[in-house]
Amino acid sequence: MEKQIIYMDNNATTRVAPEVLEEMLPYFSELYGNPSSMHSFGGQIEAKIGEARKKIADLLNCSPEEIVFTSCGTESDSTAILSALQSNVEKRHIVTTRVEHPAVKNLSENLDILTGHKHRVTQLPVAADGTVDLQQYEDSLSDDTAIVSIMWANNETGVIFPIKEMAEIAGERNILFHTDAVQAVGKIAIDLAAVPVDFLSLSGHKLHAPKGIGVLYVRKGTPYFPFLIGGHQEHGRRGGTENVTSIIGLGKACELAARHIDRENTTVKQLRDKLENGLLEKIPNSILNGHKTARLPNTTNVSFEYVEGEAILLHLDRYNICASSGSACTSGSLEPSHVLRAMGVPFTAAHGSIRFSLSVYNNEDEVDFILEKLPPIIANLREMSPFRQQRHK
Amino acid sequence: MWDYTDKVKEHFLNPRNVGEIEKPDGLGDVGSLACGDALKLTFKLDDNERIVDARFKTFGCASAIASSSALTEMIKGLTLEEASEISNEDIADYLGGLPKEKMHCSVLGREALEAAIANYRGVELPQAEGEIVCECFGVTDVEIRRAISESNLRTVEDVTNFTKAGGGCGKCEEKILELLNESSRGEKLQAIPMSGPRRMTNIEKIKKIEKVLEREIKPTLKKDGGNIELIDVDGDYVLVSLRGTCASCAKSQTTLKEYVEKKLREQVLDTLIVEEYRQ
Numbered sequence: 023m024e025k026q027i028i029y030m031d032n033n034a035t036t037r038v039a040p041e042v043l044e045e046m047l048p049y050f051s052e053l054y055g056n057p058s059s060m061h062s063f064g065g066q067i068e069a070k071i072g073e074a075r076k077k078i079a080d081l082l083n084c085s086p087e088e089i090v091f092t093s094c095g096t097e098s099d100s101t102a103i104l105s106a107l108q109s110n111v112e113k114r115h116i117v118t119t120r121v122e123h124p125a126v127k128n129l130s131e132n133l134d135i136l137t138g139h140k141h142r143v144t145q146l147p148v149a150a151d152g153t154v155d156l157q158q159y160e161d162s163l164s165d166d167t168a169i170v171s172i173m174w175a176n177n178e179t180g181v182i183f184p185i186k187e188m189a190e191i192a193g194e195r196n197i198l199f200h201t202d203a204v205q206a207v208g209k210i211a212i213d214l215a216a217v218p219v220d221f222l223s224l225s226g227h228k229l230h231a232p233k234g235i236g237v238l239y240v241r242k243g244t245p246y247f248p249f250l251i252g253g254h255q256e257h258g259r260r261g262g263t264e265n266v267t268s269i270i271g272l273g274k275a276c277e278l279a280a281r282h283i284d285r286e287n288t289t290v291k292q293l294r295d296k297l298e299n300g301l302l303e304k305i306p307n308s309i310l311n312g313h314k315t316a317r318l319p320n321t322t323n324v325s326f327e328y329v330e331g332e333a334i335l336l337h338l339d340r341y342n343i344c345a346s347s348g349s350a351c352t353s354g355s356l357e358p359s360h361v362l363r364a365m366g367v368p369f370t371a372a373h374g375s376i377r378f379s380l381s382v383y384n385n386e387d388e389v390d391f392i393l394e395k396l397p398p399i400i401a402n403l404r405e406m407s408p409f410r411q412q413r414h415k
Numbered sequence: 416m417w418d419y420t421d422k423v424k425e426h427f428l429n430p431r432n433v434g435e436i437e438k439p440d441g442l443g444d445v446g447s448l449a450c451g452d453a454l455k456l457t458f459k460l461d462d463n464e465r466i467v468d469a470r471f472k473t474f475g476c477a478s479a480i481a482s483s484s485a486l487t488e489m490i491k492g493l494t495l496e497e498a499s500e501i502s503n504e505d506i507a508d509y510l511g512g513l514p515k516e517k518m519h520c521s522v523l524g525r526e527a528l529e530a531a532i533a534n535y536r537g538v539e540l541p542q543a544e545g546e547i548v549c550e551c552f553g554v555t556d557v558e559i560r561r562a563i564s565e566s567n568l569r570t571v572e573d574v575t576n577f578t579k580a581g582g583g584c585g586k587c588e589e590k591i592l593e594l595l596n597e598s599s600r601g602e603k604l605q606a607i608p609m610s611g612p613r614r615m616t617n618i619e620k621i622k623k624i625e626k627v628l629e630r631e632i633k634p635t636l637k638k639d640g641g642n643i644e645l646i647d648v649d650g651d652y653v654l655v656s657l658r659g660t661c662a663s664c665a666k667s668q669t670t671l672k673e674y675v676e677k678k679l680r681e682q683v684l685d686t687l688i689v690e691e692y693r694q
Binding site (some may be wrong): 328329330331332333336337338349356357358369370373405406407408409 | 417424427428430433444448449450451452453454455472473474475476479480551552575579582583594
């Protein structure tokens with residue numbers, strides 16, 4: 023019998039939607055042409071890619087010409103930031119936050135080596151609830167700022183940043199603005215006609231498309247330098263033969279996401295809230311990490327004091343419950359997540375943080391099952407913990 | 416996901432001897448919440464200093480819990496003398512091995528055991544006297560030197576896996592590198608009380624002996640027209656052949672014992688015995 027998996031790790035990756043897979047399959051077999059070919063066998067593929075591009079543009083409310091296909095969210099981030107530095111080569115300052123994904127954080131910390139120029143990086147701090155201060159953001163901008171790169175929503179806590187306001191402030195000063203929206207797209211409505219960002223990154227596998235496909239949105243008129251230089255694909259904006267099947271899959275996934283976006287904010291949110299409130303209620307010394315409302319509807323990050331995340335995850339794993347943790351032990355590094363540390367979450371809680379991230383494929387029975395199984399796991403581990411009694415004697 | 420052995424998983428899911436002994440004979444409390452793992456070990460002794468009961472409380476990941484559980488099973492029934500011989504490698508071996516990034520969990524076990532024994536004996540722990548190298552995890556040079564020598568660590572990454580040092584901000588990497596270089600130069604490791612005799616493989620021993628011969632002993636003997644050759648190493652016995660003027664020198668035995676043996680004992684192993692090889 024197949025194991026029944028309870029998958030609540032959708033910020034890590036998502037299942038490919040059955041409709042998406044179905045849409046892709048013919049392009050693995052009989053429809054294998056190269057979209058760049060002159061014959062109609064290849065030409066029909068180009069037309070199909072055009073359809074996919076249109077569906078993605080519709081989800082973001084932008085124009086299809088503004089969509090550039092890449093291999094992943096990381097490539098999109100690198101392309102946007104390095105492009106901005108090349109088009110503003112005299113400017114040597116970049117503004118980002120302390121809670122960015124490594125794709126932006128580690129890149130911004132290595133710009134000097136990559137470009138051969140010395141750069142100044144401002145990593146904006148966040149408050150205890152994971153939010154940034156708009157005034158502090160505005161004050162950090164200068165004439166020397168080449169680009170701002172701030173995530174739309176945080177992968178670990180789900181906290182949403184005020185990207186519209188931030189992009190407007192940057193726009194007033196003619197500073198390029200990039201947002202890593204990998205976690206936001208498909209979970210909350212994105213309207214690029216109203217939000218004046220210059221670049222936006224998204225990743226297919228976070229919204230039920232396959233792994234290995236990403237998009238960089240480049241607003242019309244934004245100066246642009248390709249990251250992968252080669253053929254004329256993507257109008258010379260990204261060399262390399264198109265990942266045809268995945269592009270088609272991503273198109274379908276975006277069509278589904280547009281249809282599901284209401285459900286994300288109703289059904290999924292209700293399930294998330296039930297899980298979150300249930301855990302906080304049933305388990306003493308549990309703390310919500312991140313802002314209560316300015317948050318993705320699918321994400322909850324809860325710390326259980328005095329216990330360690332990996333141990334919790336491995337116990338959950340016995341029940342085939344998939345979640346993740348910001349603890350040191352799960353990451354392979356020795357310190358807890360940089361996001362929780364930036365929020366000032368005390369060590370007592372940071373090591374015992376668990377993230378559940380839901381999708382439209384979850385149901386209430388699964389939430390009830392977790393609410394039944396997790397409290398005794400925590401109680402059991404606390405029984406074993408040397409710190410538990412110090413505070414409760 | 417970590418590749419844990421079945422034994423690690425089994426000890427994690429069904430840990431033995433969880434708890435705390437009231438009025439224990441020895442108590443070891445190591446690690447901290449900040450570091451991400453902590454272990455409190457308590458034991459009870461009989462009149463012959465034999466461990467009759469051992470309990471643990473652990474905050475940490477699966478391998479920390481499994482290492483603690485394994486440790487209590489291993490030490491029950493042992494005398495304190497026997498228990499103090501247990502190394503972190505022994506704990507890892509008992510569990511069928513640990514992922515290399517998790518070796519520090521076995522080190523935590525050994526440290527708790529040492530702390531508990533020191534607590535019983537009323538003595539200070541050696542690592543407390545060292546100088547802090549890694550500020551993120553509070554690891555001293557004494558602990559790092561010891562891990563390098565006991566587990567034959569070669570790289571900064573190894574040291575981080577075993578002691579956590581260098582796993583935070585990374586500012587101490589250079590200092591760790593210095594400690595690694597120091598040991599590979601064959602300089603005598605700081606004597607550490609309470610640790611068992613340092614085990615060295617034969618090849619390691621031969622290499623170190625050769626190094627000392629080449630760098631120090633041969634140049635000195637050559638000044639007087641003599642020379643020395645390494646013939647064999649058998650356990651602690653180092654067989655050498657004296658050449659040149661040394662071969663016929665009346666004081667050759669004195670040179671061998673007072674100079675060559677002394678040098679090798681200082682720099683390689685203090686139990687070495689140097690003898691002249693005769694056909």
